[in-house]
Amino acid sequence: MVGVAILLCLVAAALGVFVKQFSFNPAVLVATSAAPAKSAPAAPSAAGFSALLPAELAEFSVPEKFDADTLSDKIDGKADLYLTAGFVHMRCQRFALKGSAEDWMEWFVYDMANLPQAFSVFSLQRRAEARSLDLTEFAYRTRNALFFVCGRNYIEAVAAAPGDEMMNAMVALARNFVAANPPGEMRLPELDLFPKENLVPDSHVLQIATAFGFDQFKNVFSAKCKTGDADVLAFATVLASPDAANALRDAYHKFLLANGSKEVAAEPVPAGARTVESFDGTEIIFSRGKVVAGVHAAPNIEAAKRVAAAVERQIAAMEK
Amino acid sequence: MTDPRDNAALNRRDFLARAAKSGVAIAAAAGIGLWLHDRKGPAADAGEKAVSLPDFSDAKLGRRMSIVTGADRVKTVNRALHALGGIEQFVKKGDRVLLKVNAAFASPPSLSATTHPDLVAAVARLCLATGAASVIVTDNPINDPQSCFRLSGIAKAAESAGARVVVPNEALFKPVTVAGAKLIRDWPVLSEPFRGITKLIGIAPVKDHHRSGASMTMKNWYGLLGGARNVFHQDIHTIILELATMVRPTLVILDGTTTMMTNGPTGGSFDDLKATNTMIVSTDQVAADAFGATLLGKTAASLPFITRAAAAGLGTADYESLNPARDQVN
Numbered sequence: 001m002v003g004v005a006i007l008l009c010l011v012a013a014a015l016g017v018f019v020k021q022f023s024f025n026p027a028v029l030v031a032t033s034a035a036p037a038k039s040a041p042a043a044p045s046a047a048g049f050s051a052l053l054p055a056e057l058a059e060f061s062v063p064e065k066f067d068a069d070t071l072s073d074k075i076d077g078k079a080d081l082y083l084t085a086g087f088v089h090m091r092c093q094r095f096a097l098k099g100s101a102e103d104w105m106e107w108f109v110y111d112m113a114n115l116p117q118a119f120s121v122f123s124l125q126r127r128a129e130a131r132s133l134d135l136t137e138f139a140y141r142t143r144n145a146l147f148f149v150c151g152r153n154y155i156e157a158v159a160a161a162p163g164d165e166m167m168n169a170m171v172a173l174a175r176n177f178v179a180a181n182p183p184g185e186m187r188l189p190e191l192d193l194f195p196k197e198n199l200v201p202d203s204h205v206l207q208i209a210t211a212f213g214f215d216q217f218k219n220v221f222s223a224k225c226k227t228g229d230a231d232v233l234a235f236a237t238v239l240a241s242p243d244a245a246n247a248l249r250d251a252y253h254k255f256l257l258a259n260g261s262k263e264v265a266a267e268p269v270p271a272g273a274r275t276v277e278s279f280d281g282t283e284i285i286f287s288r289g290k291v292v293a294g295v296h297a298a299p300n301i302e303a304a305k306r307v308a309a310a311v312e313r314q315i316a317a318m319e320k
Numbered sequence: 321m322t323d324p325r326d327n328a329a330l331n332r333r334d335f336l337a338r339a340a341k342s343g344v345a346i347a348a349a350a351g352i353g354l355w356l357h358d359r360k361g362p363a364a365d366a367g368e369k370a371v372s373l374p375d376f377s378d379a380k381l382g383r384r385m386s387i388v389t390g391a392d393r394v395k396t397v398n399r400a401l402h403a404l405g406g407i408e409q410f411v412k413k414g415d416r417v418l419l420k421v422n423a424a425f426a427s428p429p430s431l432s433a434t435t436h437p438d439l440v441a442a443v444a445r446l447c448l449a450t451g452a453a454s455v456i457v458t459d460n461p462i463n464d465p466q467s468c469f470r471l472s473g474i475a476k477a478a479e480s481a482g483a484r485v486v487v488p489n490e491a492l493f494k495p496v497t498v499a500g501a502k503l504i505r506d507w508p509v510l511s512e513p514f515r516g517i518t519k520l521i522g523i524a525p526v527k528d529h530h531r532s533g534a535s536m537t538m539k540n541w542y543g544l545l546g547g548a549r550n551v552f553h554q555d556i557h558t559i560i561l562e563l564a565t566m567v568r569p570t571l572v573i574l575d576g577t578t579t580m581m582t583n584g585p586t587g588g589s590f591d592d593l594k595a596t597n598t599m600i601v602s603t604d605q606v607a608a609d610a611f612g613a614t615l616l617g618k619t620a621a622s623l624p625f626i627t628r629a630a631a632a633g634l635g636t637a638d639y640e641s642l643n644p645a646r647d648q649v650n
Contacts, residue, residue: 005342005343005346006346009350016585061467064463064464066507069550070463072462072550072553073462073550075425075586076424076425076585076586077529077530077531077532077535077553077584077585078530078583078584078585078586079550079553080530080553081530081587096424104428104471106426113361125583127582127583127589127591127592128582128591129591130591141591142589142590142591143590143591144430144589144590145588145589145590147589156588158431158588158589160428160430160431160471161428161430162590218567294327
């Protein structure tokens with residue numbers, strides 16, 4: 001009897017702890033914090049980029065370095081985009097054209113630990129009006145900025161105002177960075193899972209986590225494929241084994257149905273594919289070998305089938 | 321292993337005695353735990369008394385709103401205020417005004433990541449011209465506030481208009497608790513600049529935001545938070561709701577002259593921006609944000625912080641119900 005009572009007490013205590021852990025009290029962090037507000041740069045010291053500077057540029061600020069705990073101090077709500085993609089640290093520094101303090105730019109180097117993760121944050125932020133830049137495999141410029149991947153690093157150079165002189169200086173700085181940090185071969189084989197024909201140029205995106213809101217979808221590549229008048233988003237991710245791919249396919253199918261999608265009674269394309277209609281459009285998901293692939297939010301079922309079939313053919317060709 | 325001698329010696333009386341002792345031990349342990357339990361939890365600072373921010377809204381003015389289109393933000397804000405009866409409806413002679421701007425980044429005005437300096441100067445001048453005793457401009461950018469105020473152009477604009485810029489330091493923060501709040505409990509807030517203030521105006525740009533979907537007037541109060549506030553990004557809609565509960569402004573000004581459509585809240589490229597040429601002035605921050613959502617190509621219903629703020633009675637997401645005054649300037 002006593003033993004049961006003690007056990008019941010322990011169970012009650014465990015339940016209490018379990019329930020209480022969901023009662024988030026962030027003020028505790030404050031109570032244990034020595035400095036509630038920072039009035040000066042809190043970033044740890046960082047090596048600068050002076051050795052890479054072209055002749056046109058001069059330092060405009062001291063270098064700063066931010067880690068996972070402090071990144072949001074610098075970029076606020078965008079920090080999460082980097083943190084979920086495997087962010088290690090970021091170094092940044094402002095430079096200005098010599099003799100013109102009004103013409104300044106900021107140089108950001110995000111260490112993302114590896115090439116895929118660097119590509120992920122690069123691809124997720126690609127600007128619609130990007131113009132190609134002959135710098136690395138993944139690089140573009142806009143009117144006032146340039147963005148590129150160099151090995152494990154994702155780099156941004158953002159000028160306060162557009163201008164040829166500043167753009168030329170930023171490109172020179174970028175070339176110096178690439179020369180000093182040779183990235184080696186920057187190849188992502190998953191990009192070849194999408195058919196070249198009708199592919200929308202530069203539309204590849206890599207989502208490291210929770211693609212399409214599904215928490216089991218990790219390292220999902222996607223690309224837009226033209227079919228008729230529509231651009232259809234195709235996706236693919238490579239698993240450890242065919243069994244794992246089948247299980248993920250079924251789990252995503254179940255997730256879609258649990259979130260309001262309706263099963264489509266039609267001949268599956270490709271064979272064995274699951275097809276559903278969701279709030280966003282038509283979803284097709286299939287597995288082939290170790291790959292889970294499909295289309296997301298297609299505008300109609302015909303377009304979805306055409307693109308899914310093309311992706312499946314491309315994956316099959318890759319197997320040979 | 322059980323000692324056979326224990327079994328031999330155990331009778332009903334011993335059992336009951338042991339059970340009673342165990343019960344007393346458990347009860348004592350539970351009692352001590354209850355006695356030591358701190359129901360309030362640790363305070364933010366043992367030496368500080370929690371404060372709350374004053375309510376700067378004016379019930380007599382009610383919920384009002386104006387929307388003016390035009391590319392010149394100085395002209396549009398003047399017209400928008402005029403449409404509501406003029407700045408003198410909100411700021412009286414002798415008032416001490418605080419302008420809460422968005423100076424979150426050391427970013428140039430051209431990138432629209434921060435409140436535009438021309439707008440700060442225009443509003444400060446209007447307040448002073450109507451007889452305000454003083455105008456203070458503040459925000460807590462966390463990282464390198466001096467550079468943020470300087471490079472955003474806000475410091476120079478404010479000072480040229482006769483306003484005083486308050487750059488945050490540790491002494492300006494006090495713990496604040498919002499009644500019924502889940503997150504803002506004993507949290508350090510940039511409250512000292514509010515001392516003696518009689519009117520509060522929030523001035524924010526319209527921006528995309530990676531976590532919340534949009535950064536407008538309600539999200540702008542985030543800049544009053546100190547401490548390790550990045551923890552709130554995990555529950556962004558709740559923190560915005562609580563901020564809107566904590567801060568009751570006299571007026572909000574939402575600058576949609578240039579909207580950051582993508583890659584917010586920092587942006588970085590001109591390609592992230594779109595000329596939407598709209599200025600919104602309102603006593604209802606929920607209504608202002610609901611209209612601002614449309615400039616981003618979104619709806620109020622798609623932004624949970626707006627629907628939750630409206631449900632909490634902080635304003636209306638149905639901005640048309642306010643019959644906003646509409647005008648345009650060339």
